[in-house]
Amino acid sequence: MKIFKSKNNGILIVLSAPSGCGKTTVEKRLLNKVPRLKRSISYTTRQKRKGERNGKDYFFVTKEAFLKKRKERRFLEWAKVFGNYYGTPKDFVLNTIKGGHDILLTIDVQGAQKIKSKLKKGIYIFLLPPSLPILRKRLLKRKTDIKKEIHKRISQARVEIRAAFSYDYLVINDSVETAVDTIIEIINAEKHKITYNKEVLRGICSS
Amino acid sequence: MKIFKSKNNGILIVLSAPSGCGKTTVEKRLLNKVPRLKRSISYTTRQKRKGERNGKDYFFVTKEAFLKKRKERRFLEWAKVFGNYYGTPKDFVLNTIKGGHDILLTIDVQGAQKIKSKLKKGIYIFLLPPSLPILRKRLLKRKTDIKKEIHKRISQARVEIRAAFSYDYLVINDSVETAVDTIIEIINAEKHKITYNKEVLRGICSS
Numbered sequence: 001m002k003i004f005k006s007k008n009n010g011i012l013i014v015l016s017a018p019s020g021c022g023k024t025t026v027e028k029r030l031l032n033k034v035p036r037l038k039r040s041i042s043y044t045t046r047q048k049r050k051g052e053r054n055g056k057d058y059f060f061v062t063k064e065a066f067l068k069k070r071k072e073r074r075f076l077e078w079a080k081v082f083g084n085y086y087g088t089p090k091d092f093v094l095n096t097i098k099g100g101h102d103i104l105l106t107i108d109v110q111g112a113q114k115i116k117s118k119l120k121k122g123i124y125i126f127l128l129p130p131s132l133p134i135l136r137k138r139l140l141k142r143k144t145d146i147k148k149e150i151h152k153r154i155s156q157a158r159v160e161i162r163a164a165f166s167y168d169y170l171v172i173n174d175s176v177e178t179a180v181d182t183i184i185e186i187i188n189a190e191k192h193k194i195t196y197n198k199e200v201l202r203g204i205c206s207s
Numbered sequence: 208m209k210i211f212k213s214k215n216n217g218i219l220i221v222l223s224a225p226s227g228c229g230k231t232t233v234e235k236r237l238l239n240k241v242p243r244l245k246r247s248i249s250y251t252t253r254q255k256r257k258g259e260r261n262g263k264d265y266f267f268v269t270k271e272a273f274l275k276k277r278k279e280r281r282f283l284e285w286a287k288v289f290g291n292y293y294g295t296p297k298d299f300v301l302n303t304i305k306g307g308h309d310i311l312l313t314i315d316v317q318g319a320q321k322i323k324s325k326l327k328k329g330i331y332i333f334l335l336p337p338s339l340p341i342l343r344k345r346l347l348k349r350k351t352d353i354k355k356e357i358h359k360r361i362s363q364a365r366v367e368i369r370a371a372f373s374y375d376y377l378v379i380n381d382s383v384e385t386a387v388d389t390i391i392e393i394i395n396a397e398k399h400k401i402t403y404n405k406e407v408l409r410g411i412c413s414s
Contacts, residue, residue, distance in 0.1 A: 126401070128408075128411055129411075130411075131410075131411055131414035132411065132412075132414045133414060158412060161408065161411060161412050162412065164401065164408055165401060165405070165408065167401055168400060168401060169396070169399045169400055169401065170399055170400075170401050170404045170407065170408060171399055172407075182395070182396075182399060185392045185395050185396050186396040186399060188389070188392050188396070189376070189389075189392050189393040189395070189396030189397070190396070192376045192377055192378055192389060192393060193375060193376055193377075194333070194371065194372060194373075194374055194375060194376065194377050197377045198372070200377065200379075201335075201368065201371055201372065201377060203338075204335055204336075204337075204338055204339065204368060205339075205365060205368050205369065207338035207339045207340060
């Protein structure tokens, strides 16, 4: 399955999902399957974890550097979570799109809402588990979360799912392969939207 | 390539193209490849041509029968072309959608505009040749049209293409197979639109 090559601007693809939906696995598989698809790398002030690489997983910066960038309005959106800052780099995202490349932004629902208020064009995809009991099972399998934490995550998922109504597409992560192929189909279909092909249309009219 | 099966309502797919774009070939191939997809059959008062079957190609009716149906508002849209009436049956289209089946409506741009004003939900796809010189070549190959007629058709195509700006998707008919697969991708992607999955979302929320 290939991504249809467009001569026009790239497309912004925003992917959100409650915790435990397999968002990271889907993202990795998608980027693997579509090497042309770029991934937005966020800035963060949190400590680098084992195995994480600067400029690959995140840009790890000091609080001062982050706040300077924020002051200079270099973020499309930013948030403070558990005392750490996270920000989506504006220039990188916009230049990637202008350069004709599609860019994937995996972000929580609050971040997605902020992006949507700034960028009109984009595909907003919400990834969901087939049901909440299945999500609970998946979280239990991880074993890293204690029961109380799982209960909290399920409650949070319920709240987050409500935000899905403001997204464009819903993809059920029943199987990773199917979910990834569906996302590729969605991107391909979107590339045929008239809104991305006005120049092509004008070209044909005057051919 | 399969059409994703939805538990919800079917989707209305409206396909338009200027004459000579291979619309009929694409339609036939699409219906062949996706047997679940139904085709809307129009009513007409024109004479049945050789090879055409009543209830398959058109419902061939008398002028009186047509005008009676029109008076009873049984058409989603109707038009008079070269003295003959053509109409899209409202009940058949709406019942097919309600029954969970997708329905394909191949119709000219004027008809599509009338449908759009009545039915909010639907996928409006415009099929185009790669360029107008290629369209001219295709029309010349047919040999059924004299040169003057071809010139008229090209001019008409130019006018019709302008209407494409009010459609949702643009598909270039460079190869029939690719065009058909793109339309299938578009239908699949649309089925994941939040607007068609509100019930699914509510179901997951309360699971």
